[in-house]
Amino acid sequence: MQNYVNNHLQNHLNRRLILQSAAAGLTVLAAGCATSAKDGRPRVVVIGGGWGGMGAARALAESNKVAVTLLEPNESFISCPMSALFYAGHEQLSYLQRSYAPLDKLGIRRVRERAIGIDRAAQMVVTATQKLPYDFLVLSPGIEYMEESLPGYAQGRDQLPVGFRAFEQLAVKQQIDTFLSQGGNMVITAPKPPYRCPPAPYERAMMVAEQMKLRGTKGKIILIDANPNPMPPPIAKPVLHAMQSLYADQIEYMPNTEMRSVDAARKVLSTSKGDISYRAANIVLPMRAPSLIREAKLGERWASIKLPTFQSSADDKIYVIGDSVGTPLPMSGHVAFSTGQQVANDILATILGKAVRQPLGTEVTLPAGICWCKVTKSNAIMIYVTPSMEIGQPPKNKFQVDPQHNPASGKASRDWAQSMWNAMLG
Ligand SMILES: Cc1cc2nc3c(=O)[nH]c(=O)nc-3n(C[C@H](O)[C@H](O)[C@H](O)COP(=O)(O)OP(=O)(O)OC[C@H]3O[C@@H](n4cnc5c(N)ncnc54)[C@H](O)[C@@H]3O)c2cc1C
Incomplete structure (x- = not known):
């Protein structure tokens, strides 16, 4: 099973290379977009520099066909996966933390502010100091706690x-x-x-x-x-x-x-x-999706989206990914990151008028997820989930779970985290 998972991980990390080569041959139809950037490229704003947001922002920026702005108030990224190693004293906080600097090298414009509103009619994201126009918006702001519960x-x-x-x-x-x-x-x-x-x-x-x-x-x-x-x-x-x-x-x-x-x-x-x-x-x-989503009328407890595209049910220009979304898919960083890559692909194809929408009844696979439940410093239980759906029907999750904790999964969990952190911020 470990080999199967590693191959799958490799495939999904390689998808950005496919994206790059697909995008290389494209002519961007910026004229068709309401608010193209100064250089004529369509604008994509990504809210949230976590697992989902980085999957989307990186894949979009690597295509070089759109102007990408990433809104994220923090100066660095800290991973929740593997935080148990920090809590137990096996690792320092720096093990979980990475600089966002590699994103700047990809040409992503990073804005260190919170989005405080979305003006859907004007296609603008509002912060405390500015309004950022978008042709497409990717939302991956994670979760908030339901304190009143x-x-x-x-x-x-x-x-x-x-x-x-x-x-x-x-x-x-x-x-x-x-x-x-x-x-x-x-x-x-x-x-x-x-x-x-x-x-x-x-x-x-x-x-x-x-x-x-x-x-x-x-x-x-x-x-x-x-x-x-x-x-x-x-x-x-x-x-x-x-x-x-x-x-x-x-x-x-x-x-x-x-x-x-x-x-x-x-x-x-x-x-x-x-x-x-x-x-x-x-x-x-x-938990629930952050208030930004409810206030923009994109859902109640969770954002309401259309599968398999992850477009908002209320607004085709908006994609919502990661843990803000209400679907039966696992709330995992792995799923969030690959969903970000998938929606980047969809946005690029849509800009070119090449987006393919599958007819009812078609079987499609959805982004897969890996979660780890550490049991000791060196042993873990692996949970591998492959969701799929028939268009028009709800998605189904197929689980593969270690029958018992074991050292191979303990090691694989650390390897997985390193490859994911490298894919995001390497
Ligand atoms: C203890 C623990 C262990 C985990 N282990 C695993 C695991 O083994 N495998 C796995 O795949 N997943 C694991 N996860 C889950 C994983 O961390 C989440 O699924 C993942 O972070 C979801 O990504 P996201 O992009 O939706 O949200 P996040 O990664 O939380 O990113 C949201 C980002 O949005 C920013 N933001 C929020 N609001 C705004 C705003 N208004 N404007 C601008 N930016 C904003 C935040 O600052 C944040 O950086 C674990 C989680 C926890 C807590």
Whole structure:
């Protein structure tokens, strides 16, 4: 299976070369676009320099046929995948962090600002200081937390970092380090799907539990799961096996347990099974697309899109990719990155009037995903998902999951991360 996955990864990383050569022979029909750049090329604005945004921005810029602007407020990229290695103390934060400078060399215009609105009628993205016109817009702003779903959370936000977005890792590590040195209870929670990277709460619990064993921490991790089993369902068996065989003394698993409220001052989490006092907490809240998407009327909890193109259901000039999207596809960086490449291809073809829309009933494959659930420093469970659909029907996910954690997947997870980070920012 590892070879199969590596070949697949190689194929999808090579797709940008195909894009480049396809685009090389094209005449760009800039005259047909409402707002071409000074040099006559159509303008594409990409919102979000995460996994999806970089897949799109890079592939578009490499074609050299469009003027690409990337809106991203941060100066560097930090990866959420592999952050468990940082939490457990195996890697420094710098292992997860990369400069955006390689994007500048590709001719991408980087604007270090947040998009605060989208004027769809005028085809403009609005920031605090400017309006950026676009012919096509790619949105990949990730997720926001539904703080209002847990009474008391907003008041205690500073003491309750979630760590499911970049730049929150240091605050989560502080919670973990306090727990590992002082002991007591650490609560980690998992919400009901859909949420970003479903295996991550279980991975986090196990990686901290391994450190408890090594450092002799007196206490336990209480893993409060809103679900009946670890998510997504195909990984339940290997995750439960790992927790029971390796961490029975460190992790107390509480399935089917809903959070009711939190009191950060008293350090008490109220649940459907009673109140739990904690020393450290990592509460993983339910998630949704950022408000930018709702305010632009592109969806409710998640952006509404048309598959397989990822065009907004409300606006053909807008593509929404990555974890902001409401589809059954896995919320994974791997999917987000390859979807970015796919929509770049579609935008280039559309500009040339060459976009092919498949008729109803056609079978198409959708961007595949790989997620890793680390279990120890060197062992992981691999989850490989290949989604496909018949046009007009909902997509279906085919899962291939390691039956048990193993060192080959532990190594493959690190190799995967390096190749993805290189593809984004190499
Ligand atoms: C602990 C953990 C482990 C994970 N492990 C894996 C794994 O093994 N494999 C895997 O494939 N995936 C994994 N993921 C999931 C992966 O991180 C996400 O699926 C991926 O980040 C989604 O990409 P995205 O582009 O949608 O969002 P992001 O990568 O979050 O990027 C969003 C970007 O948009 C920017 N932004 C937000 N709002 C605005 C705005 N208004 N204007 C401008 N910019 C804005 C943000 O600053 C951010 O840089 C993991 C996630 C976590 C939390």
